[in-house]
Amino acid sequence: MGELDKMGEWTFITKKNQHVPVLLKVKALKDKKGEIYGYLGIARDITQQKLLESQAKLASMGEMIGNIAHQWRQPLSVISTIASGVKVKSEFNQFDPEQIFPDMDTIIQQTQYLSKTIDDFRNFLRESKEKESINLSKVVETALSIVQSSMIDNNITVVVNLKNNGLLHAFPNQLVQAIINILNNAKDELEKKSDQKLIFIEAYAKDNHLFIEIKDNAFGISNEIISRIFEPYFTTKHQKQGTGIGLYMSNEIVTKHLKGEIKAQNCKFKFNNKMHKGAVITITLPLN
Missing domain, CATH: 2.10.70 (Complement Module; domain 1)
Known part of the structure; x- marks a missing residue:
């Protein structure tokens, strides 16, 4: 020792x-x-902490299954449509052998996409036992690939602006999980809106630290609860929708595992000549 x-x-x-x-x-x-x-x-x-981590993992798995369903629905529909079309044309003697090649190319393309989503989710679930030098853009790309379909389904536009793409020495999947939790929370709040829904992911370096800001235009967080959003089990959502664990786990990951800081505040900003009001969650991580 x-x-x-x-x-x-x-x-x-x-x-x-x-x-x-x-x-x-x-x-x-x-x-x-x-x-x-x-x-x-x-x-x-740390029994209570382990219980929360276990519950967070189960909640994350539930979110992931939902995201897989979203991402697989469209390619499976394309494959099913092509297969049904080939079968019907064959039954009515209208099958054109020349048409089979572009159809098969489309099926191959869709199956490759499905295979990639499996790799993305499998890599995300793999627990890193040691810290790695990770690229921030890769972390953001992985997080977005997992939640992309649910964002599209809810008509949410995600704007990414990484002014600094420095290397971090961290557990990659933990940072991905922290970002996913924040994105999912923003998505849930934006579901209440009927007009333009926006999420911004920005990053910049200052004083040997990396700042990651995730901002939305969901009207902000009530001043009465903004100081409590990182508490375990705290949620304003319906019981069937929210567990109150996501932002708590983001806080645990950032502060205890990545040795950084996380804070939330309300903000007003201008985008495309229109003023918006929302919340911004800022993750601060040491670059060394």
Whole structure:
């Protein structure tokens, strides 16, 4: 263990054979000569945190299944239409062998798209055991590929402006998850609107930090609750629609795993010569 402090997750087993997850911090104790004579360990019960993480993962899986359904519906419809057309034409002796080649090319194109969506979701679900040097544009691209269909279905326009595309040393899927949670929250608020629905994703660097801003035009957050939106189980949505875990997990990921900060505030901005009012959530991450 050496002279360095160590911290990690362990499982303690009680006398009643109960398994309790804890965050254990161990510190070396030294005498006046600087020699280690023992170790001090402090354990914190993280059962509640693990429960929230488990619930967040289940909620994320539910969102993902919905997104897969959205993304697969159109290509499956195209394939079904082509297959039905070939069958009907054959039954009425109107089948043109020359037409089969462009039809098969379309089917191949659609199946390749389906295969890509499987890869995107599988890579997202894969847990990274070590931090990696990740490109911000790739993170945003992955997040958008997962929620794209639900954004289209809700007539939401997503505008991306990455003024800085620096490398981050982080767990890539965790940052993707944090961004997806924020995007889904914005989408849910925008569903209440009948006119133009907008989400902006912007990034810039300042003072050796990377700032990621996700902004919408959903009229903003009530001043009475804006300070509570990162609390666990806090939601203003109907019970069937919201769990109150998404933004909480984004906060946990950013502050505890990525060593950054996250905040929410209301804003007014101009887009295409029209004033809009909404909320902006800002993620601040160290670039080193």
